[in-house]
Amino acid sequence: MDRREFFALAPSRKKTVKVNVARTDTGLNPYTGTWGTAQVVHLLKRTMFGAVPADVRHFEGMTMDAAVEELLQTNVNIPAPPVNNYNTGGYTDPTGVAPGAPWVTAPEGDNMLDDKRRFSYKAWWTGVMLNQERNMHEKLVLFWHNHFATETYTIKDARFMYAHNVMLRQNAMGNFKALTKAVTLDPGMLVYLNGYLNEKTAADENYARELMELFTCGKGPDSQYTELDVRAAARVLTGYRVDKVNIKSYFDPTKHDINNKQFSSWFSNKVITGKTGDMGTTELDDLLNIIFLQQEVAKFICRKFYQFFIYYEIDAATEANVITPLADVFRSNNYEVKALLRALFKSEHFYDPLNMSCLIKSPVDFTVGLCREYGVQFAPASDYAKAYAQWRALQAAASSQQQNIGDPPSVSGWDAYHLAPQFHELWINTDTLPKRNMLTDLMISTGYTYGGATLSIDAIAFADRLPNPSDPIALIRDSLAILYRMDVSDATKTFLKDKILLQGQQQDYYWTTAWNAYKADTTNAMNKNTVLKLLNPLYKYIMNLSEYHLA
């Protein structure tokens, strides 16, 4: 059932639809319950890429309120731009960018160069995610990438890809209306949806349609814009062009339609007065003002946040208790994203046990999250040749699992966030699940190798970051607290300890002895091997179970 059907059925829903999962009426009231490891890990897995042990400890020591506030901080540092990592195998950047130097402002070059820069860009982005600051900024960039989806294979110019990413990052936690304007004027988006071809003699409606259907109003039953509105908006947006020399967009008044634009009754029959010269650019502000008056805009965006961060199904209670009041918060705060996030991540609905551990990890969340949680070692950015190869290896893994950053399948973003009825379940199928398992199996044993780079989980290093790794009971409990969100019974923990970690041996202290022997002399290869051969199967087993794919 998609949302449209859902709303159509709403009045009789309780009589006709079998309710087969427990439902909740919790809403946006501030959460006042327990603030423990489970809640912290829940918050971190949803708002960052994985719950890193050090981050868990950091936020455990705060109140929920303070923790969310800290996560709402924007990045302190701007990531250094991607560099030339592709002067290899006899290839030389024809535009003269030196190895290790940024290419983002250099001339464009040919298709082959754009291809090489595309891989540099995707590797770089993966590296930025891996090295995210302790806040939710980077997750928001991915969220907006799915919302304002573009494809690098259509944009072609790698410099536009990067500029687009910078634009998303600058606005990710700012004002949604300002972000929408920035996206509209973004050279990458102008290329992607043909905005740069849109002119008065033959308006191209592509962007105008997606602006309403996918970016602001949505296509729910309460979104009632018409074809007239699409055409009117397209005419508002005539005249924008891209400048490949300065890597930006500009307005050409001679291509702009200076006639008045009439909107439908849903937009209160508003008219945008056509303007001449550079004043033509103010029509975009007029257009956004008209659109953002619609209450449905805030609801539509709130639903998208909900489906990205909480769960894909929005039932009647959630629509009434969460979406509607959250949209009110969003509107009354003039579309400030932080206000929305603050209300959502401090709500009792977010910490409702029924909303925990039900989010299937996206491939990017799965791959980047596991590297961060285990503390997988990557070369420093200064060793760009090695670092980019490793980042690329991880990005390729996520891509093979059907989430290729920079290239979602269409302007609608990834199917998992909009295709009913399966939504997030689309991430897991008979092709992608074995790939996920294969990746973790390799990373915990011989290493995952791609393009000459190898990624490995150091199980000892991970265990060493836990509070009390020499105690097998604590080791299992603390590992699961980080790696799983599903509750695991004491009996199961005992099973993991006795059968997997202790390999059937009867005494807990055998593990303690083995661990302490390793810690007493970490250079002793024999002792290290013993500990590794107990830890690796443990973590391999944990990652092989279905529970590992839920956040």
Place this chain on the structure above:
Amino acid sequence: MKRRDFLKFTAPAAILPSFINGFSIQAFGSSPLLAALEGAATDNDHVLVMIQLVGGNDGLNMVIPLDQYGKYQAARTNIAIPEGKVLRLAGQTKTGIHPSMTGIQQLYNDGHVALIHSVGYPSPNFSHFRATDIWLTGSDANQVLATGWTGRYLNYDYPNYPVGYPNADMPDPLAIQIGSIVSPAFQGPAVNMGMAVTSATSFYNLLDGVEDPVPNTKAGKELKYIRLIQQQTNKFADSIKAAAARVPNQGAYPANNHLADQLKIVARLVAGGLKTRVYMVSMGGFDTHASQVNAGDTTTGEHADLLEKVSSAIKAFVDDLKGLKKSQRVVGMTFSEFGRRIKSNGSTGTDHGAAAPMIVFGDYVNQQVLGNTPTLPDNATVADNVPMQYDFRSVYASLLEQWFCVKNADLNSILLNNYQSLPLVNGLACGVVTNLPDINNENTLITNYPNPFSSKTVITYKTRGGHTLLQVFDTMGRLIRSLVDKDHAAGTYTVTFDGEALPNGVYYARLQNGVTQQVRTMMKVR
């Protein structure tokens, strides 16, 4: 989630997802060993079943040295099995077995069991984990190997696995572990070659398509979905189900016997035609530091119960395979990470030890007790251990050669060294009949003089020629010196052992020449 539910559900997950890959048959043809196998063995569908006794099985109470009963009894006053209760084996006067092992006794007397005395390795390790690792990888005591011994064999036979598998020639898992995790023994150079069937329950649920309940929540809904996909991606599920379906009826197995439950599954899969080469089953509880016997009757208690389970499970397994007309396909062996100390402790138990006996069984197994009963000291101390007579890798090498028909020349690359061949399996198994040499030679092959000695002693040894090894161990099994390790012409030789720097006590000189070895006890005094 209840533990039972957890176990039930973990089957598809525990079945190694690494196996699921593309489908082609190119990899198989490139195996030189396969070509060799095809030439050598007309019907090599042989299966090896490894039975791991986790915790360190007390070998001295399982296989009892009747010829040294007095010393045995003296060393183990509180746990010794009464001489009259020890089960006798056909044609054996020196060696008997634990009274609870009537099943093994019968199998032996039927001619299908080999007992190997004092299997170990130089400088044994007394840590469970490290010792287990040594047994599973086939490493030296001071060596760390990333691959398992079986994994190296399987990789040799099925290179590039898992790329190209399953395929028409090998549609089934190469190795199956009944247990929680895939044994490190199956670790190949690239991937683990084995697959785990978590538990008997999970196995039968797989066959029956039983699904586990999930919580009535959104999380439960998603978990159920992922599990469904996990089941669908297990490409071996179908071949396992098909094999099991071909065996609707099996023989009787003892109840409440965890090992029997596992072996019953193995028999069903073997008889159902699964081409899997190696199975690993395991049973825990052998770490009997305390109360291994009941004080009133040393033939009863924890260890007796364990051995009864091992014995009756193996007996039922063999009987079932015979009933299913598949017993010729199977050779089984028991092993444990170490034996236990010669002297019992004060809490009617035994502490971690060294060498211990192994049981090898199967239609093609040569009925025999290999080696001599362990040399026991007159007055055993807590530090005394059973000295090794056979290297455990000799057992592996012999099974690979005589059961999996691996050419002798190829053994070195699998076991990474040259180990003596023991006559475990009838030469008919690989179509190569060999004469059994007189390995239980009554002739003394090694002596020393003086004995006791204070600083030096001269060891005299007799070799039939060929590779001759002479090692000296202390009572902890540590390799003190390797005095001879070379090819000899047949004859009698002497070598001087200088023990000047060594502490007083017992030392064992071990002679190995081809399939023969003997251990000489030497005493150093001031």
